[in-house]
Amino acid sequence: MENVAIFESPGKGRGLKATKEFWAGDVIFAEPSVAAVVFDSLADRICHSCFRRQEKLQKCGQCKFAHYCDRTCQRAGWAEHKLECSAIKTHGKAPNENIRLGARILWRLDKDGSMMSDTQMVTLEELEDHIADMPEDDLKDFKVDIHNFLDYWPRSSKQHTIDDTFHIFGVINCNGFTVSDQRGLQAVGVGLFPNLCMVNHNCWPNCTVILNHGNQSAVNTMFHSQRRIELRSLGKIEGGDELTVSYVDFLNLTEERQKLLKTQYFFDCTCEHCKDHIKDDLKLGGLEVDGVKPTEEQVKEATDYCFEMMAKMEKARLNGNYHEVVKISKDCLEKTEPVLADTHIYQLRMWSTLSEVQAYLQLFDDAADNSRKMVEGYMKLYHPNNAALGMAAMRSGVTHWQAGEIEVGHGMVCRAYAILMVTHGSMHPITKDLEAMRMQTEMELRMFKQNQYVYHSMREAALKNKPMTMMQEPKNMEEGVKNLFHRRK
Incomplete structure (x- = not known):
């Protein structure tokens, strides 16, 4: 822990600060759990x-x-x-x-x-x-x-x-702290990490936390490495800077984030993004076409309608009625896409769930289109090295590959790989998966550029054998974006 020191953070109590300079992707410290349970x-x-x-x-x-x-x-x-x-x-x-x-x-x-x-x-x-x-x-x-x-x-x-x-x-x-599965795709348990508890919150943080299971597959348990979290830098951090992580998803509005932080963690956030309501206008914005924006009334009406349809869509998803999810979403987006901005958070949640359900139903062309809209919206809202953005880009890359759109698919996979190299590191299982995807899509892209007909023929034959990773059964809309710390349900 020579890289960090405890100090009194103004308005926050104790916190951790860096004692040296860090760059994007650096591991500031790693810490095993005191205990963890499923x-x-x-x-x-x-x-x-x-x-x-x-x-x-x-x-x-x-x-x-x-x-x-x-x-x-x-x-x-x-x-x-x-x-x-x-x-x-x-x-x-x-x-x-x-x-x-x-x-x-x-x-x-x-x-x-x-x-x-x-x-x-x-x-x-x-x-x-x-x-x-x-x-x-x-x-x-x-x-x-x-x-x-x-x-x-x-x-x-x-x-x-x-x-x-x-x-x-x-x-x-x-x-x-929520503990994820081996590939980091699902929260499966909860553990306690004392040093991590000292890292304060910021809605636009300079660090991220990832769980690294290390080597848990050796036959001899003596060669197992400890389950641990890693605090990783998202960009350049100067010596003396406070280290921060985000306890809640930035995709929420300022008011919603502050309510969550007050209810769950018992403090009022005074970060710059909360004080100035940064990007709130984008998160509930209207679509501007040729310099013309819809009226506030039109945006509010579309927002309320989208919120109402999201509830119906989630109910259908919980019942496993995925074709109904697609129908509700398409009907909703037909009315809201001409009015709401591509950064509107309700529309982003709609695109996210719809693309996942469509991929599960193997409606790959539509899934690819909606996942691309989701990623483009995320890029305007999230920190460029946000892990949720990286995971969304990975999902979109696989979906575009499944749809046969190799150029966009390879681009999305490369974007995801660049982000997860920072947030997860090269040795994390999900990054290794992405590296394999990147090499495969790069090879296929070269084939595609040389002879499209041969490429599509070979791809069709390969698909009959073993497709790239298929999507799991769709989860609820918030499953992919977890709060940092585990809370009583």
Whole structure:
């Protein structure tokens, strides 16, 4: 942690600042989790050791709750699971994810003490719990978790005071970090990273956080590397500059971001983008054609209509009625595209979900067109090295490849690769996937330019064998853009 130092950030309390100069893509620091657990809803589909999604997992023979890829993963995860396994057996069932994480943290504290590694800059006792700031309804739910935790906590383990237990659960509530699967495409669990908790928020940050699972596939667990987060620079950072990340998605309006930050993290954001409402005009703007803009009334009417249709579209998606999703979206966009700007956030969400559903239904031409509009809108709103922009460009690149539009597809994949090299680094699995896509689309583009007929003939034959990655079943509209920290649902 020689690259950073704790300091008093004006108006924010403690924060971290750089002690040297950094450039885009530099890893400022890496930090293993104190503890991490799989979400309740995915407990039987995600390995509890390496956090990979697997079709067939082996169940722990003792507690019947934890699941693992194989004996290698089970051995690797035994240190964290040993006491939990016994507690679940005795209790009769596994408690929720917050209780399981709280228990793992307390067992780790009992074993290693407050400073669990040489690189840890703060103790868990020093982290904010914000219990005093909780609304009454949230506090009631919080107390239910504490009550259930006390029932679950083994009598054979060290007994902790109520105040200490409340503090740990408060820290989890406002500082638990969402843990992704091996490829970084889905949030599958929650963990605690003390040094990361010291990095303050900015809506237009100079850093990003990525989970790097390291090597979790070696047969011998002695060669496994630690699951860790990496704080990476998004651009040039001078020595002495405060390090910041964004706790919420910038695609929200200023008012919505500030409401989320106040409700979830108990502070008022005073960053430049909030003070000056930067880009809010684009996010709810009208489409300008030849210098002529629609009236405010027309924009408001189209905005309200789009918002209403988004709710219907999401209901159809949840019911798995994907053809209905396409119909609702097309009807909506037919009315709103002539009025709303290509940066209007409701229209962007519509294009995002529609393109994903169309790709799933193999309507690739339409999916490619809508994903391109989505990416073009994102480019005008997001930081040029935003990970969400990179992932959107990757998705669009694959969709254009599937549609046979190799030139646009290769361009999108290259754009995504450039961004994810900064946000994820060259060794992350998703970046390696992108590198393979980039090489494949580059080769196909050369073939295309030499002889289009031969290219399309060979591509058609290849598609019958093994298509490039197909889209997974569409998720909800917000699934792809998660808040940085895990919050109680």
